[in-house]
Amino acid sequence: MGTVTVENLKKSFGKVQAIAGISFETVAGEIFGIIGADGAGKSTLLQILVTLLTPSGGSGTILGYDIFKDYRKIRTLVGYMPERFSLYPDLTVEENLQFFTKLFNVRQSSEDLSLNTFARQLIPFKNRRAGKLSGGMKQKLALSCALVHNPQLLILDEPTRGVDPISRTEFWQKLISLRDSGKTIIVTTSYMDEANLCDRIAFCDQGRFLLTDSPQSIINKEKEPIYAIRGSNMFRLLQTVRQWERTKACYTFGDTLHLRIDKGYSTDELLHFLKNSGCPDVSIQAIKANIEDCFMQLVNNPEKAETTIN
């Protein structure tokens, strides 16, 4: 049995359907990433998993406990970090940790603290108010607080939003070491580079999982070539490329444009078209699709998602 098993989970707020039937299963000791734009239903899904919300339909178990009946039990076993979680800014690091330790009825021993490597890193700042910590430090403290009761399942809602790249890397290293110690982690993110660090990811869009697989096999399955385009006037270039009749999809990716074209056409024709349309000095390069390309493809062609799942 999986750590988390949900079957056809649904959730509506009035007429708005936030979750439109999601099924998935996680196995012990994996990082399960949920990728999706804002409003895709990620946070709602996590709130159902931690029993803050009652689903409108479907079924599910967390660590073997039913999400409808055994919510009290589930609450003692899960570590949860909500979106925008900021602890108590007016309490010090130590007071925050102490409070959460007591909250989860844990008797704090030195052993626990040493297990909690993040907490150890925070010792030099223990008398500082949580509100005065940097964004990265705050998230470390929040994770430490979520870990005080040594939960087997961690549910983190966009834990690295607004955190600097170095702290993000550190945070993910911590997640990976937690996974290696056997914990299951369900995490939402909108950063595609973090998606690659997950063992399995699910693309979430409009309350559905479009695709669930490991990042590597998602990329490997992608057969269509992707082209990266560079030029001087990117905005104009984007407009022009989109006008080309063979363009299937074109979107910005960092400082380049990514392009998919109809089968059987080459980029030489595009270069020609661009030159005629007043966009010289353009370089086009075939690249391997990355996670974001796959995500864009799925979101724009949801009918393809069904076939991929089957």
Next chain:
Amino acid sequence: MLAAFVKKETLHILRDKRTILIVLLIPIILLVLFGFALSLELKNIDIAIIAEHRTESIRQLAEKIEANPYFTYKRVINSGESDECLRRGDADAIIIFSKDFEKSLQRPTDKPVIEIITDASNPMNSNAAIGYLQSVIAGSISPIAEIHMLYNPQMSSAYTFVPGLMGMIFLLICAMITSISIVREKETGTMQVLLVSPAKPIYIVVAKMIPYCILSCLNLVTVLLLSKYLLHMPVENGWLGVCLISFLYIILSLSLGLLISSIAKNQVMALVLSAVVLLMPIMMLSGMIFPIENMPWLLQEISYIVPAKWYIEAVKKLMIEGLPFRSILTELLVLLGMTLFLVIISLKIFNRKKD
């Protein structure tokens, strides 16, 4: 676990210096304002006198005016000066004694002629001034008709405000601040963590209430001390009763705050709800400012569900009318019922899982 919660809440309060200062100062400022500065009575009315001959009886009257705490006796002026004097604001009222004032006093058939000129640009003040002057003059000139003041006008308006103020202060502090502090936790996501923790929701709520309850009791002590030593309220043995009913009212206000926090989505909404939905009816319908007896039938009926009305009524009975404790049994029971109702309702709502 409860101890950890209470400690945390206490730290929140202690760390927020500005709020705690406001909370502790509000009662003092309001009491002093309503008790002294915003007194409905007119004090320090400047009086000038026009008299051609300073006879014995005029001198006596001037002395009486000078001795009266309501008046400030300015000086004797010439008859030509009177307009100028009023216009400049040197005097609020001028008493003019006619030339044959002294003689007319001797002859019982003649009525002594005294003119009073007042600055009626503020009709209320001018009326009050005339009223006071008439009683002083009448008492001085015809000593047979002694005038008794049946009430103690000097302090009366100061302490009729105290029960109303108490009704307002406790509600303000308990409901508004508790609701804001709970909603703040919703906003920062900490409430979600508290709710998914093994802690029972009732712990979370009770822990929120305890520090604010203590703070309010502190305020109660301040208010009572100020009423006794600053406003000299003649409460003889009603103190215990006042404390008891106030404590009940504090619990009631705290559960109202809890109720608001379950409705409000953010701190601003909590503030608006407590200010508009709670404070306005309390000011208007509790009898604090406008007498309930004068209200139209519908508003009178509505006033029965305003908790502050019952509380203020009870405190009035104990503190001002000096009635024994058993006289407030009705109010006590009504408030007790309301408190139980609110505590149960707000706990129910707080406990409910969102669906």
